[in-house]
Amino acid sequence: MTALPRAGLKLGIILLVLFILIYGALFFIVRSAKVRTWVQAQLSERSGSEVRVAELRLRPPFNIVAEALEVSKPGEFLFTAGRLTATISPFDVLSRTLHRVDVEKPVLQLDLQEMMKSPSKTSAKIALRHLNVQDGTIILKKDEATVFELPKINLAAENLNLGQQSSISLRADVPRLNGEAELQMTGQPRNLITEIVIRPKRAQGLFAPQKPKDAVPELIRLHAKLHAPENQKADATIESNFHDFVIGEAKITGSLDARVEIDADWTVAVFSGHSALTDFFGAIRPDALQLRNGTATANFAGAFALPSKTLSLKTVELSSPFGTGVGKGELQFEPQARIANANLTIREIPLDNFKTLLPAPFDQWTYQGRGQLELNFQGAFDALNVKGVVRTDTLQIRSDSMNVAKLAVAAPFEWMKPALRFRDAKLNVTNLSYGAKDRWRGAAEQMQVNASVDFKANEPLKISGQFATAGGKFASPDNSRVGENLRVSGPFELIFPPDKNSNSVTGKFTMETGEILWGKFFGDLKAQKPVLQLDSDYFRGEDRLICRRCHLTLVKVGSVDVAGSIEQVTQTPALRLQVRSTNFSPGGFFEFFLLETFKRQYPVLEKLAVDGQMGFQVQLQGGLDGLAVAGELSLKAGELRAKSNDWQIGPIALTLPLQIRLAEIDNQSSVSPRTGTLSIEKARFGKQSLGGMTTTVSLSNNALQFHQPVRIGVFGGEIEISNLFWPDAVHDPKQVSFSVEAKRLRLEELTETLNWHPFSGTLTGSIPKVQSTGSLLQTRGDIQAELFGGRARFGKFEIENPFSSLASIKLDAKLNGIQLDQLSKTFEFGRISGILEGSIEDLVLTDGQPSELRADLHSVERSGVEQRISVEAINKITVLSSGQNAGALYGGLASFFDSFRYSKLGFRANLKNDRLTLRGVETRGDQEFLVVGSFLPPTVNIISHTQEIAFSELMRRLERIKSDKSDVK
């Protein structure tokens, strides 16, 4: 190291040591009481005010901190600050500039009287690079009374220049506005002119382009004049313009002009003014709102009472594209700033202009009509209570799929931070319709909603109340499913939790009236009064409805409880539900859902009555087309009977485990199905009572099966039905098979029950298989009857369309050894003795009448059996065959006999298409002998010359035989 650097290093070390010594000395000296007293005295002398500091200290590097500063000039002002920190930069000292002043909790009290006096000259010319004021307060006083207090002042200004001889000129940067403010005060305090201009801050730096000051647009220009002659009224005018002036998120452009008159005592200031804001709503929420531009203007007038610090707004008149309004109010500033009472009514609000505030799709709708908003303000500013009413009387709403002809709203509300509440809001909707042409549509002539809304930030939005609709309608796209005259009402509650994807829906909806057309089903709901109770959650994202407990009641059918979930509710619903009922009425279900719908297709339904009490508990799973149902069903005191009381089955008791699917069934499962029990305590057909029966039954995989034979004691014998089986009772209930066996049924009782001629004998036989497929019921096997002393065997039994009004029964019958005596006696056909045999083939009974048959019945000779025919029988055969009473033919010798011998008797008949072709038991030439006489007299031949008889004529003749029996002896 050479000598020069070494000397420099030494000098540097010496200077550093000196600086440390001096700074250390100053650090302790400044803290001393003597220095503090000296500083207080110097400042008091130089400022002409009394300055006191509780503590003074030096804070590294160059900050002078004064604690509990108080500057006062009795009768003029008092300035206090919790702490004042002045930062001195060594480079600013020469330019009489303070680098930074921070003032904490300053309070400046000014006396109005003294303010009006000429200011004392000051020679201080100080510049501030940075001024920060935190939580400051300005208090204007008159004598001892506080006239005005402006608390919570925070100020951050830069580059302030203080000091002019005849006026005040102040320039400051306003970082919050990114602007520069110029304050110019000229004149004496009693004729003071103040001009404030704030412009955007110009770019800094050597190479930054500099525009002339006048070329820079002004953010704010405020021109104020104060004229306050001593002991007279004072008046002031304020004219201001602002352009893109930023307040919070808003950029405001407009003007404010006001005139103020202050009485001589400075106790009351009466003011009036006019304000205009262009593009008002765009200025408030420029990013979110796309409302129509427009200028909002306000004229206002009022007074400010200085002693009570009360601001009375006598009138406020608002005019804007968004409505016109009037208001008034009173604000108090002591002991705390608050609105005593203020009212504002805004009318003629064009509601369509506010639709952009609404979420989709409501922002796409058209709102035609005007609204009104009544507001009442009360309370401190930080705990303001706003009450009001939103009203509209004739709002019309339209969209592609929705139309409301008239909506009247009266919604009282109250807002008190942080809660917004609507209480008993009333919505009256007239002629509401919803839905497009090719979609489901709904409409209501009237809808009334009385609702309360509770909204608090970060808490669930709750809407609850009552609603009622009248004249409700809905219709499917093809109009096949329609509801009309729906009158629904009930309480409801909707809860929308914040930050959750679900809504809670609870309610109890009662349908007082309504008619439903669902395909062929028509139901008048007036008598059923359906009630739906909901306690559910709807998850919007997943499109899922969770039903905690849903309860549907139809008065005459019963009630059903539902719990579980429905996925894809608005698309293709998939169910996972538990459904339960304990009071389901099969009779009510039959009457309401089945009878009206199917009575024209199956007229027999109109003659039936169903009763009992059913319960079930099932689980539904899957889509509607492939729904799987599993659970258990029970029936108590069930009854099926004819309304005419001709027959009755019941009481019926049933417990049935079930497992069915609406989709295609699985292949036959090898698992044994669970079985239940079917018991019929008794049955009655006419006067005939049937014994009870019990069997096990199952319904699994759509197959309904009776596992044990059903034995019914009837007509003195027994009928046993076995292997009763429906392979798919859900999709093809007509497909059924069973076997039947009749054991010695007494025909006398059977025919009496059927109201036929009383037969004697018994009926026995078995049909090993009865199979019903589609519209045909077929049998294999025969039934044999012992009747009229002989036997009849019935086979090939078939029923076509068994459940329709045009059921057609087919069968074959073979007769052996029938004693004509018994037969003719039974049918009151006179008296014929002998034995009859033969067959009736292809007998078809349609609509209760024979429509086809081929019969060959004839007498057979048996030794010891006489063959005679009475006159009455001959006469009846004559009537039947010819249509004429043959009584007149039997005069002469014949009249001495009451019966004749015959050798053969019988006929061959063919019936088709109402034509009975009748041939005799013997044919000779063109003569058909119905009765061939014997060799020995008295004998008789009955010859038919005509083979064809219209069946209707035959019926008439039978009726005639029946009615003329008293005439024929």
Next chain:
Amino acid sequence: MLKRTLIAAAFFISACVTVNIYFPAAAVERAAEQIVKETWGGPGEPAKAPPKPQSTNPFSPMRTVSLNVIGEAQAQEADINVSNPAIRALKDSIKQRSNAIKPYMDRGNVGIGQDGLLAIRSTDGLNLKERAEAQQLVEAENRDRESLYAEIAKANGIPKENVPRIKNIFAKSWIEQAQPGWWIQDSQGNWRKK
């Protein structure tokens, strides 16, 4: 030459095949006219009295009763048979239902389609109960009409394939005998008031 002529003649003879399919169109038309008239047009014709039987000798102890009857059906029926219990039941059913359907026909809610079946043309002015009733009536009526055509075919030995022809013939009658003011559908499917 003769040989060639004979061969040509034989060829022509063998090539000429005549297929006779008998469908009693005229008879079906008469039957259709009669049935439509009976069911929707008013009461049918009165039955004729049966003729008297032949006289017999009242003095013989050996009695011979001669029966000679001309069946009324034979005398009054059309060429095809339209009377058996099934057809009668269907006709009765159609006739009984007609009184319930006619108000809907008069109001234009139900019309006669080009196929002779009924159709809901408009539901204007009907409440839901009436709509359901009209729909059920139309379905039941059409079911009966289809059954009637099938039964007529069956009763007269007409093959099932010809049931549509019966239906077409009946369609004409239903339309022709429709009352003025009823709506009927033309062959293009357009509805017009008769």
